[in-house]
Amino acid sequence: MTPDDVSDVPDGSPAERTERADAARNRVRLLAAAARLVAERGAEHVTMHEVAEAAGVGKGTLFRRFGDRDGLLLALLGEAEADFHAAYASGPPPLGPGAPARDRLAAFGSALIERVAADADLGAALGRQVVHERRFASDTGRAFHRHVSTLLRETGVDTDPDMLAHALLAFADFETGDSLHVGCGIPVARLQATWVDLVRRVTHDGTGPAPTGRMNP
Numbered sequence: 001m002t003p004d005d006v007s008d009v010p011d012g013s014p015a016e017r018t019e020r021a022d023a024a025r026n027r028v029r030l031l032a033a034a035a036r037l038v039a040e041r042g043a044e045h046v047t048m049h050e051v052a053e054a055a056g057v058g059k060g061t062l063f064r065r066f067g068d069r070d071g072l073l074l075a076l077l078g079e080a081e082a083d084f085h086a087a088y089a090s091g092p093p094p095l096g097p098g099a100p101a102r103d104r105l106a107a108f109g110s111a112l113i114e115r116v117a118a119d120a121d122l123g124a125a126l127g128r129q130v131v132h133e134r135r136f137a138s139d140t141g142r143a144f145h146r147h148v149s150t151l152l153r154e155t156g157v158d159t160d161p162d163m164l165a166h167a168l169l170a171f172a173d174f175e176t177g178d179s180l181h182v183g184c185g186i187p188v189a190r191l192q193a194t195w196v197d198l199v200r201r202v203t204h205d206g207t208g209p210a211p212t213g214r215m216n217p
Contacts, residue, residue: 077135087111089147105168164202
């Protein structure tokens with residue numbers, strides 16, 4: 001019986017606890033092997049067979065644990081995003097708590113755009129290998145959306161902040177960033193300035209004139 005197999009051992013029994021411990025160890029080994037291969041060769045060149053072989057487990061165990069290659073990459077993405085999540089959830093301002101919500105939104109999107117353009121960012125490299133629908137529905141994708149929509153609410157936006165969060169995040173996504181930065185040669189600084197301008201416009205509270213400044217080419 002492999003650690004990921006369904007068994008009839010009683011819940012909480014020594015056998016059940018051993019099985020769970022073995023499964024947890026296998027998960028750690030698989031993720032470590034996958035991360036090592038991705039760092040050495042790039043996520044686009046790593047296969048499930050190679051990961052299982054490097055971890056010393058059967059390929060069936062790998063598929064039972066993560067479902068498919070996207071599932072494995074998403075699990076790696078969650079690990080890679082841990083530091084960034086800590087930074088925007090509990091780190092120093094303006095990215096973390098302690099700054100006004102508008103400033104935190106500006107800092108969050110600017111950080112995302114910088115990461116999308118950075119060749120060495122593991123989270124960005126992994127995210128590019130996962131289809132948009134899976135990435136959007138992942139723990140990381142939901143956390144990003146929840147964070148942006150929460151900050152929008154804190155600024156006083158009341159015109160469907162959930163949908164506005166989707167619209168803002170679409171500008172900072174891989175597809176948009178790669179098309180504008182790599183395809184069109186637009187500098188990262190200009191993309192970040194545009195994000196900040198979008199935040200200012202979306203969160204305008206109506207007490208004065210809306211921002212009308214144009215970004216310079």
